[in-house]
Amino acid sequence: MKLLRAILLRLATMSVTLIGAAVVVFFVIRVVPGNPIAMMLPPGASEEDIARLTAHYGLDKTILEQFWIWLTGVFHGDFGTSISLRQPVMPLVLGRLPATLELAIFALVIAVVIGGAMALTGVRHRETRTETAVDVANGVGLSIPDFLWALILIVLFGVLMPVFHISGRISPSLDLPFVTQFYVFESIARLRFDLWWDLLKHMFMPALALAIPLAAIISQLLKQSLKETMHLDYVTLSRTKGYSENHVILSEALPNAVLPTLTLIGVQFTFLIGGTVIIERLFSYEGLGNMAIDAVINRDLPLIQGIVIVFALLFTIINLVVDMTYALLNPRLRHA
Amino acid sequence: MSAFLTVNNLSAALHGYDQRVLRSVSFSIDTGEVLGLVGESGAGKSMIGKAVLGILPSAIEIIEGEILLDGQDLQKMKPADRRRLIGATAALIPQDPLTALNPSRRIEPQITNRLVDILGWGKTDARVRALELLNEVHIDNPERVMGSYPHELSGGMRQRVLIASAFAANPKLVIADEPTTALDVTVQKQILRLIRELQERHSTAMVFVTHDLGVVSKVCQRLSVLYGGKIVENSSVPDFFTGPKHAYSRALLAATPKYTDPDASLLPVDEAVIEAVAAEVLASDKEWRHGG
Numbered sequence: 001m002k003l004l005r006a007i008l009l010r011l012a013t014m015s016v017t018l019i020g021a022a023v024v025v026f027f028v029i030r031v032v033p034g035n036p037i038a039m040m041l042p043p044g045a046s047e048e049d050i051a052r053l054t055a056h057y058g059l060d061k062t063i064l065e066q067f068w069i070w071l072t073g074v075f076h077g078d079f080g081t082s083i084s085l086r087q088p089v090m091p092l093v094l095g096r097l098p099a100t101l102e103l104a105i106f107a108l109v110i111a112v113v114i115g116g117a118m119a120l121t122g123v124r125h126r127e128t129r130t131e132t133a134v135d136v137a138n139g140v141g142l143s144i145p146d147f148l149w150a151l152i153l154i155v156l157f158g159v160l161m162p163v164f165h166i167s168g169r170i171s172p173s174l175d176l177p178f179v180t181q182f183y184v185f186e187s188i189a190r191l192r193f194d195l196w197w198d199l200l201k202h203m204f205m206p207a208l209a210l211a212i213p214l215a216a217i218i219s220q221l222l223k224q225s226l227k228e229t230m231h232l233d234y235v236t237l238s239r240t241k242g243y244s245e246n247h248v249i250l251s252e253a254l255p256n257a258v259l260p261t262l263t264l265i266g267v268q269f270t271f272l273i274g275g276t277v278i279i280e281r282l283f284s285y286e287g288l289g290n291m292a293i294d295a296v297i298n299r300d301l302p303l304i305q306g307i308v309i310v311f312a313l314l315f316t317i318i319n320l321v322v323d324m325t326y327a328l329l330n331p332r333l334r335h336a
Numbered sequence: 337m338s339a340f341l342t343v344n345n346l347s348a349a350l351h352g353y354d355q356r357v358l359r360s361v362s363f364s365i366d367t368g369e370v371l372g373l374v375g376e377s378g379a380g381k382s383m384i385g386k387a388v389l390g391i392l393p394s395a396i397e398i399i400e401g402e403i404l405l406d407g408q409d410l411q412k413m414k415p416a417d418r419r420r421l422i423g424a425t426a427a428l429i430p431q432d433p434l435t436a437l438n439p440s441r442r443i444e445p446q447i448t449n450r451l452v453d454i455l456g457w458g459k460t461d462a463r464v465r466a467l468e469l470l471n472e473v474h475i476d477n478p479e480r481v482m483g484s485y486p487h488e489l490s491g492g493m494r495q496r497v498l499i500a501s502a503f504a505a506n507p508k509l510v511i512a513d514e515p516t517t518a519l520d521v522t523v524q525k526q527i528l529r530l531i532r533e534l535q536e537r538h539s540t541a542m543v544f545v546t547h548d549l550g551v552v553s554k555v556c557q558r559l560s561v562l563y564g565g566k567i568v569e570n571s572s573v574p575d576f577f578t579g580p581k582h583a584y585s586r587a588l589l590a591a592t593p594k595y596t597d598p599d600a601s602l603l604p605v606d607e608a609v610i611e612a613v614a615a616e617v618l619a620s621d622k623e624w625r626h627g628g
Contacts, residue, residue: 127394233430233432233435234435234437234438237428237430237436237498238438238449239389239419240389240391240423240426240427240428241423241427241449241453241454242420242422242423242453243423243453244416247453252438255438255441256438256439256440329440330440331439331440331487332439332485332487
């Protein structure tokens with residue numbers, strides 16, 4: 001019963017967050033200068049044309065009226081029609097979401113693997129040159145933002161040593177059997193490793209660019225908390241039992257030291273998803289972020305709203321998952 | 337009986353410094369014997385225990401001397417062999433039961449892990465042994481405690497668990513590092529009795545580190561008084577309490593509150609005595625430098 005109450009409470013706070021995000025984005029994009037009608041009509045269009053189109057999209061009504069129309073639509077599952085693409089918003093957004101999710105998850109995996117390995121190496125060889133090297137690498141990784149890493153990677157592995165693809169999600173020449181938009185997962189499920197490999201070659205650089213700063217943060221924090229944990233009494237006690245340094249780090253210190261890092265990964269992962277907007281643009285990757293930029297350029301108000309709502313939902317789900325994992329790993333919170 | 341632990345002329349120093357933190361310490365303990373290491377904070381009493389168990393902080397290194405555990409010179413062994421020997425024959429009862437148990441693991445594996453991972457016991461045997469040990473430390477419902485997490489147990493319970501864990505592999509040597517300091521007085525007494533009981537039953541050699549001479553008189557047969565990392569007096573417990581030889585020992589004894597005479601005022605250790613013993617320690621440094 002307690003668990004059920006906790007879940008219901010969580011769902012309630014999640015919906016408040018979503019409604020908040022919807023209200024803010026709805027009003028802000030209508031207050032900032034620029035309007036979609038101006039983007040659609042050629043220069044010198046007559047006042048009459050402008051008025052007719054404005055009325056057609058309901059933009060002549062007051063903002064509150066517009067909000068009410070949009071909100072009632074949303075509760076019926078209708079997020080409006082994209083002005084620039086002239087298609088319903090939700091299918092458009094959901095069609096692009098899997099590409100972004102796959103990119104973000106791939107980036108997260110890379111960041112956790114690199115960051116975790118660096119932290120463990122740094123702790124295993126603490127107070128030696130190896131740890132200094134890890135610190136330097138962390139500093140470099142942190143001080144260069146993801147979009148700059150993207151440019152560096154494009155120059156290195158796209159131009160000077162062209163081993164990876166720099167543009168798109170998959171080679172256009174390939175024949176695609178996919179029925180879902182989760183290409184990477186579906187290629188594995190269909191055992192089409194040729195397609196899977198092509199997808200990875202496209203995803204690797206944008207994912208790595210997103211992953212490097214996160215890897216540096218993970219490495220830094222995890223190494224720090226591991227080092228602090230290594231001084232604690234229960235770690236010392238396990239040494240006297242005859243365990244090796246590796247065992248002491250991995251099975252005594254790590255499960256406790258990983259907790260603060262886990263919270264951080266949750267927060268940083270939402271930043272990483274924010275980062276996909278620019279990174280997808282740089283690599284012409286057909287994801288939600290790329291679509292968001294087009295939507296903003298075209299002042300495609302319904303599409304922007306739809307994208308923001310989906311991003312907001314994604315962030316609240318990530319927070320929920322992080323909290324649940326945290327409770328699962330920390331016995332002191334399990335009954336709280 | 338032969339000595340199970342012999343420490344010969346052991347000196348340790350901060351890495352890269354000439355200043356010693358342990359000064360030519362020598363002592364030995366037979367099977368079944370309890371040696372008290374007493375001294376004020378910073379006298380190096382815990383450090384001796386850490387040196388024996390191979391858990392000195394990385395900033396401190398042994399610069400001289402030998403530690404013979406079961407006849408084997410620890411300094412000359414390969415690190416992996418040394419770890420195994422210590423894990424199989426010696427154990428630590430730590431000072432603070434609140435921090436000495438891993439908060440994210442249940443009690444059972446924290447008692448049995450040495451048996452299973454280091455000594456190669458089967459899981460079931462180790463579990464039976466753990467239950468038996470929890471009975472030995474007078475825990476009423478061992479099944480429930482084995483499945484608990486440390487935060488669900490009181491300080492006294494946790495110290496009992498740690499004692500059970502220390503005696504799990506029938507160690508020949510137990511180092512008790514101020515095992516009652518972090519506990520309140522009523523629990524202290526029970527825990528002391530418990531440690532003594534297990535030590536006698538298993539005829540374990542024990543090093544009992546404490547600053548409480550009252551505890552020494554109850555638990556130990558012999559004691560060594562430390563000042564500045566140097567042993568200033570070795571004595572049997574009866575001899576010490578009837579007539580300590582060193583001036584510092586006499587001052588320490590005089591500064592101990594007496595339950596028989598609660599109205600007597602507490603004497604701080606005389607400054608002149610401190611100066612004298614400090615001078616003695618420094619003089620031994622000079623001698624050591626010329627000799628070495």
